[in-house]
Amino acid sequence: MTQTFFNEMFERGEFDARGTTAAALMRSGEPRAHYREYFEWMSGEAGQQTQKKRAEVDAIFRRSGITFAVYGEKDQTGAGTERTIPFDVIPRVIQAQEWSKLERGLRQRVSALNRFIHDIYHKQEIIKHGIVPAAQIFSNAQYRPVMQGVNVARDTYAHIAGIDVVRAGEGEFYVLEDNLRVPSGVSYMLENRKMMMRLFPDLFVRNRVAAVAHYPDLLLESLRSAAPAGADNPTVVLLTPGIYNSAYFEHAFLAQQMGIVLVEGQDLFVENDYLYMRTTQGPHRVDVIYRRVDDDFLDPLTFRPDSTLGVAGLMNVYRKGNVTLCNAVGTGVADDKSIYPYVPEMVRFYLGEEPLLNNVPTWICRKPDDLAYVLDHLPELVVKETHGAGGYGMLIGPASTSAEIEAFRLALVANPDKYIAQPTLSLSTCPTWVESGIAPRHIDLRPFVLSGKDVRMVPGGLTRVALREGSLVVNSSQGGGTKDTWVLER
Template sequence: MTQTFFNEMFEYGEFDVRGLAATAFAQAGEPRAHYREFFTWMRSQSEQQMLKKRAEADAIFRRVGITFAVYGEKDVTGAGTERTIPFDVIPRIFQRQEWNTLERGLRQRVNALNRFIHDIYHEQEIVKRGIVPADQILRNAQYRPEMQGVHVAHDIYAHIAGIDVVRAGEGEFYVLEDNLRVPSGVSYMLENRKMMMRLFPDLFVRNRVAPVAHYPDLLLDTLRAAAPSGADNPTVVLLTPGTYNSAYFEHAFLAQQMGIELVEGQDLFVENDHLYMRTTQGPQRIDVIYRRVDDDFLDPLVFRSDSTLGAAGLMNVYRKGNVTLCNAVGTGVADDKSIYPYVPDMVRFYLGEEPLLKNVPTWMCRKTDDLQYVLDHLPELVVKEAHGAGGYGMLIGPAATRAEIEAFRAALVAHPDKYIAQPTLSLSTCPTWVETGVAPRHIDLRPFVLSGKEVRMVPGGLTRVALREGSLVVNSSQGGGTKDTWVLER
């Protein structure tokens, strides 16, 4: 692929512009205004230059240790396989006005979700009004009865939310998933920007791209603001499961960026209804934990008795209001896929507003009529496990084999309450550098929303891209990659 090829490709619109219409290209094959400067620059780049930059990015990511572990894959020593997430050098670009619209919708949604979590652990008004069935909450695997009636600081449960968004048409955003437990990926958003600025500094002279580097400062402000009353100079730590966790790089990275201690369960102990960490200077009282450990492993006296990842007695300290956990225990009930269909109703119920962001139409297979429709249309639908994550446990009907479809049919009939189904949206794509050149690939976006005294976010997020042709699965564990996300200031 030569520089001439680039010129011909852009000039004559050799992309599948039907898929690119909502991102980079108009129907006529011309770059949209906010992509024009980038593609003007790209025409001046040779294939050799771009390949060299891609190799440089991969080498730097590997040297710095920006990797993730793939569960289920083992190397020769028996340890989990470590991979770098493929990084694409073509950014995903937003106009400022479009971003502002998305941001308003995200703030609204996260506000409603926080109100919902508080409600179900207190008055349960949304249940009493018949909007959300009681069994969908009380029988939910993520519901924590231990949190019933527990007061949390400022009534904020999801301090950090990662909301997965896709665009299916001009200015038409859909939320795919709400991640409220221990959402990950923000380190890749930050490192992708650093990498683009290192590889292509001239691009940031030609384009006024809104910064994202201040995210760790916003995160630390959010965590400190969540401290229990009376903690004037709160001590904040990041609790990690340890080096074998797939997101350990992110844990260490964020702790370093915020200037806080990275701790494991063995570093913590409870005494006199307060939580402490062991230091070389003696015990240090902890006020706020940014926890990257799942609920089940936080306290062996309350949840899993075999866990060594948390601290015995932590929940008692938490209930007494002497430490804040970010995110709160029990937030998972609100990001479960069986609760997802009710989020627009939450917005209307708690805020008295119409939702600014759409849900993907969803069939709940626990309902007889919905199940029958799904069984009749399996080859056309996406079927997901209600408690699934990471792109696992999914059926993408149009891309599935007959055997895969029949296997899911049997699973649905046997356990319909474990599944939901959705249509296969005509997701927008973005130009992506793949082995065969530049081609359209499906993308989603995970912006990170911080809730404290106010709801804040940086202009951007983690754009994930399905590198396999035709694939709709963007998860890194399923072969996806990432892009830098630009929000243009003008």
């Protein structure tokens, strides 16, 4: 592992000037300052041991239960197949000043989104001013009429937000999408850091990497600050759908890290307009639920009557202000992909500021002119379902067959309201260890923004990497992996 190796990769065009070079290498092939310590370490004897240590990662993750379920694949019991997310030992490194700018933009964006959700369920000023069309709200599958006029603690709806950002063009960050309902992945951010520190402790002596281990403390503080008035020592629980949920490891992990009880719907009950948890010492009042259950399953008396995951009567307690749900019911109206194009205007409308982070240019297919453009340029575009997630329901035009493009064309013509389209960005890449050696792979970043008494973040996030050559899809369900994200303190 030498600098010559990286130079050769650059000369072969495996690192492009706007992508990986912006992150790791200069055009000369020399590492940028914030990657220099890592590449020097890799060029020494320590780097020679990396290949052996890579083999330890999967075994350690599986032994620790760090897995996710793939619903489309079944094991012998009929449950989703358990997988570990591939972990790459080459970190993604971000400079301190770069992170500072990104953090300011994320705080601004999430503040505006919280203002938007509150407005939608109260005065609806943004609709009255003609900034967001009423149809985009009231026909949205995530709009919850039951929340109209309901006041929530601190007017905060998205207590935990996972904002997906990518670097493109000349190295600037763009927001790809906002995840405000039940965003996942933070446990992998924390476990990735623990894994790197376990395998390569000397790297953290050579590099001043900002800590992320205090995230569970910040999360618990944010949850407690959202407690109903009068709850001086609030009881917080984490509500999970159960062990068969794909993110169950994260649910159990975060509950353990925060020192709170992990509960299922059957562990809770409503009495006299309050929520209680069954314990061996008798009923115990619950003040805050960090819920990892979708809206539709929270209360069979309000939403799906066939749900066994929630608590009968929970919404009545919530509306009366006797329990706080984090994130709030109805928050999904703001992370729908058809609402995403309006977020920059939300920043201007609610905060009176110019957005610090740009959206990816977006065509809204319900608009006839936008639809016509998209249909004419399908082989060049990325088309997404407005309610899609996990990398499903997408067309990546340049990587698709003619048959796939034509199938999407028919779907667009039949249901244009269900889709948006975006240009295929020249996403940044990062050196990644794959079977053939070290090669560039496309990455994104999901920082986590906590809103409560204050808007807070840890310096870092979950870097996801598309392990297949040329792929732009980083989701774990689609074969993606993860990296540790280093924000340097100097």
